[in-house]
Amino acid sequence: MEHLLRDMQTSKTDHDSLTKLTALVDALRPSKADDHVTAVNNARALCYLLEQHPEYRAALRCEFFSLLDNTRQVNLYTETGILLNESFMTAVKRRIGAKLLPPTINEAHFSDLLGVIFHKRSDYLWLEAIPHEVWYEIGHALHMEEVAPNELPPHIRLQQLEAIQVLSCRISAIGLEPEVIRNHPDVERFESPFVRLNAEVLNYIEKYRHDLTTRTKPEEDHSHLLVLLEQCEVIMGKVWKYASKNGASVSLTYHLLRLKQHIDRMKLLFELVDPSAPQGEALIRLFLSLVKAENRKNSVGDVFRENTELLALQITEHASHTGEHYTSESRREWLDMFRSAAGAGIVVGFMALIKILVAKAHLPLLLEAMAFSLNYAIGFMLIHLMHCTIATKQPAMTAARIAAALPAPGSKNLEGYSNLVELIVKVVRTQFIAILGNVLLAMPVALGIAWLWWDRLGEHVVGPEKATHLMHDLLPISGMGIPHAAIAGVCLFLAGLISGYYDNKALYNKIPERIAALPILRKTIGDYRSQKVGEYIEHNLGALAGNFYFGFMLGCIGTIGILLGLPIDIRHITFSAANFSYALAANDFYLPLWSVIWGLTGIALIGATNLITSFVLALWVALRSRKRRLAELRPIIGLLWARFCLRPIDFIIAPKVIPEKTND
Structure with missing residues (x-):
């Protein structure tokens, strides 16, 4: 590990930051993912070297900033660990296809390079085993206060702001999906927080970018944006509650899951761009979640488990x-x-x-x-x-x-x-x-x-x-x-x-009401008996099926x-x-x-x-x-x-x- 840090200090070869950082992670990685003791010891050894040698930590910061400055991070924040806008079966097919024929690496996107650095599919296991206090020690050992203002690439903050804007647009779009509105009609009657969120975020980002351009410290308050996100979560909770009584579908589950992931990621990014807030905890959570998502990006089982959770709950509830x-x-x-x-x-x-x-x-x-x-x-x-x-x-x-x-x-x-x-x-x-x-x-x-x-x-x-x-x-x-x-x-x-499943389907698709309203049935046996047929279907369709x-x-x-x-x-x-x-x-x-x-x-x-x-x-x-x-x-x-x-x-x-x- 010390040899790698010394090499970072002495070697000035361009475009080899990825190779050096990958080698450092290889040195930190224990031989077995479940060897948590070795993982913690390696992390503490890195802390010791960085604390004892200022030139080592300066070189490591330089390599890391160089990699960030020459890549785009928007995809990392808006797609890694977040379900894409695709159907359930499309997601399954895409992951199976990626397993059989892996996609090429785009060196312009940091999300792809993260998969190169943490290329073992079990990397997230030993990373999560390292206690948060050890991560804090690593952050302290890097001594970010030593970084001059002109050394920190503004490109990093701009990418985070762009990611917040993208996430805001997607949250608004998902919140106004017909299937979500169907399960919470009040979204149509009143001013939706999903619509107001996008407008407020655009205003916030415009002021923040102006401060970055003029080299002044950003002082924009994003507390009102967090309130809007909480209102979005309240609506999401009402949709969940309505679905628990009236049935759910895989499509609705998919929308709600994507909505939750986008809101959680947006809250995390707000913590990162707030200059007055401590960012250590947010950075650790984001880093661990991104590595885990990258390691498991082709897992078909995760798609099934995440998307069918609510549906399985409704089925077992019935x-x-x-x-x-x-x-x-x-x-x-x-x-x-x-x-x-x-x-x-x-x-x-x-x-x-x-x-x-x-x-x-x-x-x-x-x-x-x-x-x-x-x-x-x-x-x-x-x-x-x-x-x-x-x-x-x-x-x-x-x-x-x-x-x-x-x-x-x-x-x-x-x-x-x-x-x-x-x-x-x-x-x-x-x-x-x-x-x-x-x-x-x-x-x-x-x-x-x-x-x-x-x-x-x-x-x-x-x-x-x-x-x-x-x-x-x-x-x-x-x-x-x-x-x-x-x-x-x-x-x-x-x-x-x-x-x-059929009891859930009967409620979600309102099958009893639709049967009771059939014109031919009402004409044949009358309204009262049609209603009774619908009630019988409501209580017995699942058992008969x-x-x-x-x-x-x-x-x-x-x-x-x-x-x-x-x-x-x-x-x-x-x-x-x-x-x-x-x-x-x-x-x-x-x-x-x-x-x-x-x-x-x-x-x-x-x-x-x-x-x-x-x-x-x-x-x-x-x-x-x-x-x-x-x-x-x-x-x-x-x-x-x-x-x-x-x-x-x-x-x-x-x-x-x-x-x-x-x-x-």
Whole structure:
């Protein structure tokens, strides 16, 4: 490092500032990005050298100013770390294209040179690990007070002012986007701060440039501009709030995210151009954010994560509201859930029969997949219309409610976690009784159908070979019961997301109101019934869509596995229970004890895999949409165990009377 600083002092070769600064960063960079100790030690070593050798710090300042004076920084301030004015899919395509065929380096733009200096994609990790006080030490070691006024290029300040002007124009344009105005109509009725901001910024920059030209100290006050930015943020908050109630879209999310990024960057630049304010903290934040953005500029995952955050939150919020119906508070609600699940078990007994008959028809693969899918989809939708419950649909709904019930980040309030534990207890016992209702009815219904079939037609629903195959499918490992159950769990998770997506879509696009206003519908059934149809769609579109897509996923996966030559299929606990009954009937209602034990064990493991897979995935998405982590659930484990030891029966049976909360 000392050799590089000495070289900066002695070498006067033009146009090699980039090479020297890159070499210095290479010397500072630890061999591993997670080696934070080495990163801090290297930074402190640089501080020591700069403090001990005035000629070194003078040379470093000279090289840095030379690089800034000969490049444009506007793109660095207005584009690096800020989403461009492009659609979501265009952003994804552009980043993928940049990964496959990197763009050329434009040496006239400092944003490109920043990527050359910090060329390792993990550079931002060790830079962020350096404490702010160490960065302050580096800034102090440079002794900027030693710089003569004529040595500091005015070009740097002018570029920052130009960047503020560009950001102001973009903020005004985004704030007046039709989709933003649609979610906050008051922007049209009153004088918009987005419009006034641009006019005030132009006036501020004109005065500031005049002071720079006349070599006088700028004394312009930008506090009124910060007030306008705060007003813009208030409108943005109202749009977020409106979207949380009335649905969101990827496009609206994209606009709001870009607006927030532009406002934050503009505030940061105001701190930098204010000569009376300390600039150390602003410089550190800007520097770290720019390096991170440059390192991750081609990350496709960042685009997905940033743009779908609000949409994912809305989807899981709708699922959370639905999840309220999947928890039983009292014994009566608990028994109601059993009756609801029992009704679904009856329907599944017939659905399993239809699937077996379709398989016996030996249709062409695509027609068979379509028949399987329609059987599942129509059956699940019928179950919903009958107000019955498929037990395995619960985890995707209840996971979002559990995530919403988490205490605030960093909270050590045990009461919040205790409430969450009680919610989990309710979810567990409701899930238990729902599975019991599904299985206890699906099995006898299937047995009854099989007995009637044999009694009336003189043959079993399935032959001995098919019965053996059905029993083999229940085996956890050799029969691929657990892996296939995990695939079904993924489908359950996706069905939950689809339900939330369509509930969000119905609200955002005002589908219920548009259906109720259809002239042909109003003319046919009248205004009152049209309104009722619209209300039904509002409350049930997501559930119907989720069941429909879930049915098609279950029906097509096996065929896809055959076409691809992969061992891909699904196992669902309720259908597995019905298939076990049909296999039992095919063997004249007699099976060896070990076959019965293995079959029932396989059904239990399939059900557990269905539930765990869908629940973990749904909980992960729900937590990510709220910027929470799975690690925050760790305190619950001990509390759950203590709760189980206190009253284990509550995990299975709901109390007759809801216990009242006390203030003790």
